[in-house]
Amino acid sequence: MKSYRKELHFNFPSRRGLQNITGEVQRAIEESGIKEGLVLINAMNITASVFINDDESGLHHDYEVWLEKLAPEKPYNQYNHNGYEDNADAHLKRTIMGRETVCAITGGKLDFGTWEQIFYFEFDGKRNKRVLIKVIGE
Amino acid sequence: MKSYRKELHFNFPSRRGLQNITGEVQRAIEESGIKEGLVLINAMNITASVFINDDESGLHHDYEVWLEKLAPEKPYNQYNHNGYEDNADAHLKRTIMGRETVCAITGGKLDFGTWEQIFYFEFDGKRNKRVLIKVIGE
Amino acid sequence: MKSYRKELHFNFPSRRGLQNITGEVQRAIEESGIKEGLVLINAMNITASVFINDDESGLHHDYEVWLEKLAPEKPYNQYNHNGYEDNADAHLKRTIMGRETVCAITGGKLDFGTWEQIFYFEFDGKRNKRVLIKVIGE
Numbered sequence: 001m002k003s004y005r006k007e008l009h010f011n012f013p014s015r016r017g018l019q020n021i022t023g024e025v026q027r028a029i030e031e032s033g034i035k036e037g038l039v040l041i042n043a044m045n046i047t048a049s050v051f052i053n054d055d056e057s058g059l060h061h062d063y064e065v066w067l068e069k070l071a072p073e074k075p076y077n078q079y080n081h082n083g084y085e086d087n088a089d090a091h092l093k094r095t096i097m098g099r100e101t102v103c104a105i106t107g108g109k110l111d112f113g114t115w116e117q118i119f120y121f122e123f124d125g126k127r128n129k130r131v132l133i134k135v136i137g138e
Numbered sequence: 139m140k141s142y143r144k145e146l147h148f149n150f151p152s153r154r155g156l157q158n159i160t161g162e163v164q165r166a167i168e169e170s171g172i173k174e175g176l177v178l179i180n181a182m183n184i185t186a187s188v189f190i191n192d193d194e195s196g197l198h199h200d201y202e203v204w205l206e207k208l209a210p211e212k213p214y215n216q217y218n219h220n221g222y223e224d225n226a227d228a229h230l231k232r233t234i235m236g237r238e239t240v241c242a243i244t245g246g247k248l249d250f251g252t253w254e255q256i257f258y259f260e261f262d263g264k265r266n267k268r269v270l271i272k273v274i275g276e
Numbered sequence: 277m278k279s280y281r282k283e284l285h286f287n288f289p290s291r292r293g294l295q296n297i298t299g300e301v302q303r304a305i306e307e308s309g310i311k312e313g314l315v316l317i318n319a320m321n322i323t324a325s326v327f328i329n330d331d332e333s334g335l336h337h338d339y340e341v342w343l344e345k346l347a348p349e350k351p352y353n354q355y356n357h358n359g360y361e362d363n364a365d366a367h368l369k370r371t372i373m374g375r376e377t378v379c380a381i382t383g384g385k386l387d388f389g390t391w392e393q394i395f396y397f398e399f400d401g402k403r404n405k406r407v408l409i410k411v412i413g414e
Contacts, residue, residue: 001139001277001313003313005325005380005387009284034142035275037139038272038274038314038390039378040314040378041167042380044388044389045327045387045389046328046330046391046392051233052237053184053232053236054184054229057163058217058220058226059218059219059226059229061219063233066209066230070208079335079338080334080335080336080337080338081330081335081338082331082334083334086337088334090383091329091330091335091338092339092342093182094262094310094339095373096234097233097327098231098355098373098374099328099377100378101182102180102378103178104143104178106143108323112182113181113182113183113270114182115183116182116184118154132380132387132389134314134380134382135413136274136312136313136314136413137274137290138141141346173296174279175277175412175414176314176410189371190323191322191367191373192322192367194357195356196355196356196357196359197356197364199356199357200357201368201371206293218380228348234371234372236374237373240316240318240376240378241316241318241320242281242316242410248406249281249410251319251320251322251406251408252320253321254320274412275279275412276277276279
């Protein structure tokens, strides 16, 4: 069994934002030399998500509106976590969208359906954040 | 390390619906010959979910009502994604229920608690959809 | 490829509650002797979650309040599942928080960001419950 590890680094200029990281994950798989196996992609920070869905800007807007309805940013004092922080909503939004995804590798490629794309979703930006890619297989 | 890949195919007559796929996943594990490892089961379409819970029709009804409350199908024009589509709610519902599950294989079997069952949850049916099963181990 | 399996056992005195299990997962990894690989940690019961977030009591309170808003426990008769049961809300809350997490193992340790901690979240306590840890790698 082989394994390979890589980090992606982010520093978003805004509090929230999305980035398609599918190409970077595919590149890491190629660097690993692994043809059959699994790849784990997870946010290393607890106010960000990695998830799979469509690369369509209307949908990304809908996610922003929907998450803000399910876990509103303000008023900050509605959350006990916001004593010295103001990011409780970011923890909750990340919970809805998920910390990680696990994908299959077949023939050296992400084994994906037609519209599957991997995204990093930032909920508390303006600081350094990381994503871990771990590949295992043969 | 061994690996095995299999697809399941679906075409639901209705927009939404559930199907228990536990038996099919167990069958794929047996076909793989893998005794110890992990199995990934993921929707290959971005308007469907794979998740684990109880095979109880009352609960399945509760999921339908609950998801419709958290991410209503209508009015269609509340979502930016619904320019040429009407399935934005399906993307959101699938986000709540999840894209994938990863399960342990022990002694050639799904290593499950008493009530764990794997389901495919369709949110935008009346078309061909796929689920990927990827088994790795020895 | 090596693999290792371990169960954690719980019996919470209250209906809901959180427990940090990061140390127990790290211990299982050490027992496995695996240096590079993946570890799956999943609830074996369908009314409990395993998830990763901050070990901060204010946030844990916020989770309790937030989940109760998204999937209220009462009135019990709002859920079809609650014929002989009263735990439909526990199935829904667990769906939001997730069944499982998959983590990378690098150099024999959980490959984690600074604040990542693994929690067991009980939504229907006062009975015996289990978590499965499955480690694979080399």
